[in-house]
Amino acid sequence: MxxxxxxxxxxxxxxxxxxxxxxxxxxxxxxxxxxxxxxxxxxxxxxxxxxxxxxxxxxxxxxxxxxxxxxxxxxxxxxxxxVGMVFQNFNLTNNLSVFQNVLFGALGHTKTSFQTFAPFASDALREQAMACLDRVGLAHLARRRADQLSGGQQQRVAIARMLMQEPExxxxxxxxxxxxxxxxxxxxxxxxxxxxxxxxxxxxxxxxxxxxxxxxxxxxxxxxxxxxxxxxxxxxxxxxxxxxxxxxxxxxxxxxx
Ligand SMILES: Nc1ncnc2c1ncn2[C@@H]1O[C@H](COP(=O)(O)OP(=O)(O)OP(=O)(O)O)[C@@H](O)[C@H]1O
Ligand SMILES: [Mg+2]
The missing domain is CATH 3.40.50.300 (P-loop containing nucleotide triphosphate hydrolases)
Structure with missing residues (x-):
């Protein structure tokens, strides 16, 4: 830390x-x-x-x-x-799934951005993203589009994405x-x-x-x-x-x- x-x-x-x-x-x-x-x-x-x-x-x-x-x-x-960031307006990619948004948190850790897209992400990364979603209590909404959540839920997804980044x-x-x-x-x-x-x-x-x-x-x-x-x-x-x-x-x- x-x-x-x-x-x-x-x-x-x-x-x-x-x-x-x-x-x-x-x-x-x-x-x-x-x-x-x-x-x-x-x-x-x-x-x-x-x-x-x-x-x-x-x-x-x-x-x-x-x-x-x-x-x-x-x-x-x-x-x-x-450095993990949380913003007022959540900064999620609205037309993508909650799960995909959390996976994007790994962007700084993978060699290419390609590896953070759900169909290509490793099993380990996918499991980590689910664990982050679980930590914020939203694992059950993983497949939902980000813009179909309430504001409070969207901010929790943003926190899960921040966790995925493993900030210090x-x-x-x-x-x-x-x-x-x-x-x-x-x-x-x-x-x-x-x-x-x-x-x-x-x-x-x-x-x-x-x-x-x-x-x-x-x-x-x-x-x-x-x-x-x-x-x-x-x-x-x-x-x-x-x-x-x-x-x-x-x-x-x-x-x-
Ligand atoms: N990119 C920029 N170019 C020029 N001036 C800027 C830029 N960004 C901010 N400023 C100016 O710098 C000052 C500080 O702005 P900043 O956004 O950091 O304030 P803030 O405390 O975050 O305000 P708020 O509470 O409204 O979010 C303001 O006078 C603003 O107009
Ligand atoms: Mg400001």
């Missing part, structure tokens, strides 16, 4: 928007970190830098001891497969934003169970205060690209978290002692 260290990271888009401004923090294996911040504060950009899809303007990102900002495309590929750290970008409260809780419970049984670090972008306080070990917050908070969740209360979304917040005055 890997640790993540972000050092003095900045990202300026096309010479003007400073999406991330000198951000530093470290996440250890097994930590559950909530990432907060208003729209446009740089959260998704930070995730895209960690997955290597965006090149930062300056700073470093260490996954264990490898600075991924300095890797060539080909060297980035094996590192990228260690997980980034979740608003994983329950498209779900009703009940389905959202079920997805959070499942995600948290899975990361804790595997000892994975997870960083989760969320806006729901009660969910943040219930599940997070630690909270970090961005405002206009800058890190304005990095605290254990136990040291925070709801008004403090809500104040992160106000203008001109003076966090140092609002911390619980």
């Amino acid at each position: 890997i640790s993540l260290e972000v050092n003095h990271l900045s990202k300026i888009y096309s010479g003007e928007t400073k999406a991330i401004d000198d951000v530093s923090f470290k996440v250890e294996p097994g930590e559950g970190v909530m990432l907060l911040g208003h729209n446009g504060s740089g959260k998704s950009t930070l995730f895209r830098c960690i997955t290597g899809f965006e090149k930062p303007t300056s700073g470093s990102i260490l996954l264990n001891d490898t600075d991924i900002t300095r890797l060539s495309r080909s060297k980035l590929r094996p590192v990228r497969k260690k 750290i997980v980034l979740a970008d608003e994983p329950i934003a498209s779900l009703d409260p009940k389905a959202g809780r079920e997805v959070m419970d499942l995600l948290w169970e899975i990361v804790s049984e595997r000892g994975l670090a997870v960083i989760c972008i969320l806006h729901q205060m009660d969910v943040i306080m219930e599940y997070g070990d630690r909270v970090i917050a961005l405002k206009d690209g800058s890190l304005i908070l990095d605290e254990g969740a136990g040291a925070l209360d709801r008004p403090t978290l809500e104040s992160l979304y106000q203008k001109d917040v003076q966090l140092t005055d609002r911390r619980v002692s």
Whole structure:
């Protein structure tokens, strides 16, 4: 399992928007970190830098001891497969089966993408995909088309696909934003169970205060690209978290002692 260290990271888009401004923090294996911040504060950009899809303007990102900002495309590929992603809109291939979607999680592990297509996949890979589906409680829906599931079920399939990838750290970008409260809780419970049984670090972008306080070990917050908070969740209360979304917040005055 890997640790993540972000050092003095900045990202300026096309010479003007400073999406991330000198951000530093470290996440250890097994930590559950909530990432907060208003729209446009740089959260998704930070995730895209960690997955290597965006090149930062300056700073470093260490996954264990490898600075991924300095890797060539080909060297980035094996590192990228260690980072599991969960998205708000699930990112499933809608017209394919649930089983096929989970098999695609193995893409970083096979020599060719061909080997992740159901008719050509090895028995071992197929068994693994079924085990991942079983872990999220959806083995009985393996043959169903992905777009014929409820939102909560689709997100569980996305988690099964992420498991198939065998990640060593997980980034979740608003994983329950498209779900009703009940389905959202079920997805959070499942995600948290899975990361804790595997000892994975997870960083989760969320806006729901009660969910943040219930599940997070630690909270970090961005405002206009800058890190304005990095605290254990136990040291925070709801008004403090809500104040992160106000203008001109003076966090140092609002911390619980
Ligand atoms: N590809 C891009 N090119 C130029 N500017 C971008 C690009 N992506 C994001 N930005 C800008 O960078 C800033 C941070 O955007 P980002 O998407 O990281 O915010 P966010 O915190 O994820 O917001 P949200 O909560 O709405 O998802 C915003 O000002 C946005 O307009
Ligand atoms: Mg975003």
